[in-house]
Amino acid sequence: MNVRQHINRTPGTSADSLAARSDAKARVEADSSGLRRSRVLFLQATEPANYPPLIHASMLMTEAGWEVTFLSAPISGHEVALPSHPRVTIRAISSRRSHVISKVAYSSYTATAAGLALRMRPDVVYASDPLGAGPGLLAACLTGAQLIYHEHDSPQPGMLHPILMRLRAAATRWAQLVVFPNGERARIAQNELNFADDRLHIVWNVPRRAELAACTAPAEPPLIVYYHGSISPERLPQSVAFAVRRMAGRARLRIAGYEAPGAQGYVRQLVGSDTEMAADNPVEYIGVVPQRTDLLMQAARAHVGLALMPCQSNDFNMRHMTGASNKPFDYMANGLALLVSDLPDWKAMFIDPGYGMACNPTDVDSISMALGWFIDHPEARRAMAARGRNKIETEWNYDKQFRAVLESLESIKTK
Numbered sequence: 001m002n003v004r005q006h007i008n009r010t011p012g013t014s015a016d017s018l019a020a021r022s023d024a025k026a027r028v029e030a031d032s033s034g035l036r037r038s039r040v041l042f043l044q045a046t047e048p049a050n051y052p053p054l055i056h057a058s059m060l061m062t063e064a065g066w067e068v069t070f071l072s073a074p075i076s077g078h079e080v081a082l083p084s085h086p087r088v089t090i091r092a093i094s095s096r097r098s099h100v101i102s103k104v105a106y107s108s109y110t111a112t113a114a115g116l117a118l119r120m121r122p123d124v125v126y127a128s129d130p131l132g133a134g135p136g137l138l139a140a141c142l143t144g145a146q147l148i149y150h151e152h153d154s155p156q157p158g159m160l161h162p163i164l165m166r167l168r169a170a171a172t173r174w175a176q177l178v179v180f181p182n183g184e185r186a187r188i189a190q191n192e193l194n195f196a197d198d199r200l201h202i203v204w205n206v207p208r209r210a211e212l213a214a215c216t217a218p219a220e221p222p223l224i225v226y227y228h229g230s231i232s233p234e235r236l237p238q239s240v241a242f243a244v245r246r247m248a249g250r251a252r253l254r255i256a257g258y259e260a261p262g263a264q265g266y267v268r269q270l271v272g273s274d275t276e277m278a279a280d281n282p283v284e285y286i287g288v289v290p291q292r293t294d295l296l297m298q299a300a301r302a303h304v305g306l307a308l309m310p311c312q313s314n315d316f317n318m319r320h321m322t323g324a325s326n327k328p329f330d331y332m333a334n335g336l337a338l339l340v341s342d343l344p345d346w347k348a349m350f351i352d353p354g355y356g357m358a359c360n361p362t363d364v365d366s367i368s369m370a371l372g373w374f375i376d377h378p379e380a381r382r383a384m385a386a387r388g389r390n391k392i393e394t395e396w397n398y399d400k401q402f403r404a405v406l407e408s409l410e411s412i413k414t415k
Helices: 015-033 052-063 103-120 129-143 162-174 183-193 238-246 266-271 292-299 327-333 344-351 364-376 378-394 403-413
Strands: 002-005 039-043 067-072 088-092 124-128 146-150 177-180 200-202 223-231 251-259 283-285 304-307 337-341 356-359
Touching (some): 039 052, 039 129, 052 067, 052 146, 067 103, 124 129, 129 146, 129 162, 146 162, 162 183, 177 183, 177 403, 183 200, 223 238, 223 266, 223 292, 223 327, 238 251, 238 266, 238 364, 251 292, 266 283, 292 327, 304 327, 327 337, 327 378, 337 344, 337 364, 337 378, 356 364
Parallel strands (some): 039 067, 039 124, 067 088, 124 146, 146 177, 223 251, 251 283, 304 337
Antiparallel strands (some): 002 088
16 A cells, blocks of 8 residues: 655655654654544545545544544546645555546455554544445444545436445445535435435535635736636537637636546647647646645636536536536635526526626637626626625635534544
């Protein structure tokens, strides 16, 4: 098992000695206070740094005095990093080449999770998504830990492997708390899995208050239109690049993130010809930004944030993304007005309160009209951005959304 820990490494230091040093440090801290710190083990068979709610939950728990350990299953070429913290330890199985996890890799993850849980004896196992349900359930049963099940991405009905389907159902029924980022997803899962109302929490994928950017607007013109996240034709249609090019230099599109599975080569289509000078190209790709803090800094340098969902989709998660998508909330926290899809739930959440505008994401004319409005009405656009930022600061932040979950965890810690 590979070990990546948030302490300074020296050449030739082995993974085992790093782990031992971290464990020794934890014992010293516990001895000095006279109390053993409560421990939580986060399990998800992928890279947890790709999931802002896991970052937020872990940071809030460390601030409340918990010791946090992550077991990740990283994917080669997607090097992202969790924030550094002295009470956060990250352990990992060997990286895999694609988002698809093999039976051997999944068995390795499950066995490693069980062994790690038996050694560290967590008070809470925090398992995420169907792939994390089995390892999480096993780790909790072996150690007597409380189980939390947090489903970020729900499986398509009837598409989950039967074994994973049974493990998911067992985890939701065993768990003391079940967390979903969207109420409609939770309702459908509850009807299917039959877990109790009093264990369900809806926690939107919003930023923390600490992530609010300073109120300093970037220079203009041109209008900087920004997108971050996984890049695919569904999430960032090529019509956006066409519309930006149509603005004749009055707008630029800045993209951060990685190509989604099945979308290899799509960034090249968005950016356009290799012969076009970078300074003259209105579409800019800045690559993968490993640290979330740096990603949010990139957002703060733009004017409008893109959060576009397809108006028609067979994907269960795509149809129920309000609250689950971190993009609009991240943009609002960093002083951007929003451009979202013209969908009833998105309009009710973001447009009716005055945080941005809506468009048809596949219609170049519709996108061009929205961009033109933002350019021609800078004061109104800035007012949208200010309202959005204030909403994040006062209500739509993870500190507030996660409070009930954290209070339940605190009651576990004091038992």
